[in-house]
Amino acid sequence: MATNGASNGLTFKPNGEGASIPQTDPAVYADFEKKWAGKLPSTEAQWVQRAAEVAEVLAADAAVRDRENKSPRAEVALLKYSGLLKVMGPKKYGGGGHSWSVGYKVIREVAKGDGSLGMLLGYHLLWSTTANVVGTPEQAERVANLITSNNYFVGGAVNPRDSDLTITSEGDEIVFNGVKNFNTGGVISDLTVLEGVYAGTEDHIFALVPTAQPGIQFAYNWNNIGLRLTESGSVKISNVRAPWSDALGWNPQWQKPDPAVLGIPYASLLLPTIQLVFSNFYLGITLGALTFAARYTAKHTRPWPYTPDPNPAATDEFYILAAYGNFYAHARAAEALADSAAADIAALYARYPSADLKARSQLSARERGVLAEAVAAVKVVTTDTGLRVTAGVFETTGARATAAKVGLDRFFRDVRTHTLHDPVAYKNHELGRFVLLDEVPEPTWYT
Template identity: 70%
Template structure:
């Protein structure tokens, strides 16, 4: 248990639960290639899947689960080797998000958001800031949260000498409660210019409401947060000229810095897909062990696994998920290629190339949303009435994917893709594109 600033007792999971894995993995080197990283993520997913249903129902703050991610090394997968990271491309990071989400959608989502926020300085910061924060985050094995919900009013930023000061409120922040650092973003006073900065999470000015009690993704700590007089040095304002107190146009005035948006949208598609794949696997095991054949169909079978309609549904779900996975992997390769080509020379990325990536990502968002919702709801048709028991826990997959697919309306992704197809228009970068 922990007590927040309002003296509310907040139940949390116990990190000592996974102490054996800290001992086990601390004796090993980090995975060295894609297959090894995916194997590590699959191992983490298996551990989480053992009691995912119970943890979902208990809805405790996921301190233990974050410790498991830290022990596994997955938080470091994208970081530079010189600071102890795995130095893998985004396409491998995406696959590990997907694997973890198969076992527990909440923790797959937290891993995905962390990987995005932990690389924020790489995208919108100066080279010096990017290097400094990679060293800080990777060498300390920090977990990163973010309070950057664009639907709310921007945080207000003022200047006080050598520091900037954040104030405001966000209805949603993901993973902040269990984070070491939190990414804040707001608008600088008397301008329309935005500033991103990392701040220490555990300080009086970062006040979590502990009010995340939603239908799904219950272990993501995505509740509201009040930011009150949180100070950080001007030197930490990512991508700003601290002498002139203006955005550094050599950093922020180019398409590269808008890659945060397609990058995180592709994070979404990967944990949607992971959740759906996890549902299909979970349902398949249930059907084999527990679903009964229907005795009133006129073509009676002894086993549910011989039923035509059950085989047909599973086959159809499998085919669509396999197609979705191929599409998501293709988009991941596109993202990795852009980062590999332009991270050293950001000015080379054109608006057109960035827009084409955004349309690959939009395509994955449409397909993983449609397929994920259909599969996670449809598996009940092939498992039977008894599978609706809370003890079985099959419902968590649909609840998880339904919750996050409301993040931003997929209808706008369809419209965006329609304009690309009919008019050859790439989307303007926005907080959701």
């Protein structure tokens, strides 16, 4: 039965009752399930190549799927078949065992073919490793086993800006209730990360729960201009329960945050980690736009005839060549900056391993802040470059490239949509204080 939402007037349905919602059929990718079965990549180069193969498959009909806006059940199945969901999972549970430096490259590669799927993969990798940052070592081990061994896809109903999910305690369980205006990938997920405020406090709790339960109800209302296949619509949470032992970083006996886990700078690493996820799928979308546009120009764009010195082909036009050269230079610079920050994050996690609480406690606020500013620089550059390139390629492709059937517009719409997630102006401001005053930012839910 459908249930009505609170003041927003939305209609919510449990996941099982959303079967009537248009969705893609995993059977279309059955051949890839057979092709990749039991053939997990090993080296970094192999993982990036596998991601490139997935991107090529997704790019073939990305414009059509974007217009149809069907729930991407098949595309998430493709990610599962490819093994990409497990690139950072522990090897002992069947994962790739790689660090974020590889995870970010895989996200970027998939986003070249389809920004929505690059975003879904990025959020999945973040939620899959959340327990490593804000959980106890025991919780992190349990979560890694659960997700990697089962090849689960993880969505998230997390939006700390709004106090829209409350948590109460009933014996050995915590109970979630409320509405999240945005959740990412929940409709097509196996597990959902819930986040809310524990009643009577200002403390937040993260916990992973199975998605397929009556208390998780979706509005199926994601119909935005970009990233249309991310299922980022609203979700209603009604009496969803989890054991206190699954409250990440909390002491289940005392029902309070564990200061050795959540009371140290290490716990706030989750924020720069996901901000670099954002930048990498922005960058992937940008590089995908550049490749797509260059192929279109070479094949379809006509030279401008009304000039004293007409060229025989668009690829001979000075202004087109200069524009592509400039786009390429800025994209390469952004890529190098992103790889540098990714190496910094991977090195930091290696220096302070999540399984060692004593090591975690050694991370200083200053070291965490310097990393956050390195990530902020990437966010600024990939936002500026992404918007400039994905809009600018229309000047190098011509008026006919604006046709819906071409699909060039999806790159700009995707970048434009997510770069509004949090104001990039504040990243510029933080960087200004860092450069001029040698100040690192106080950790927030967006820094």
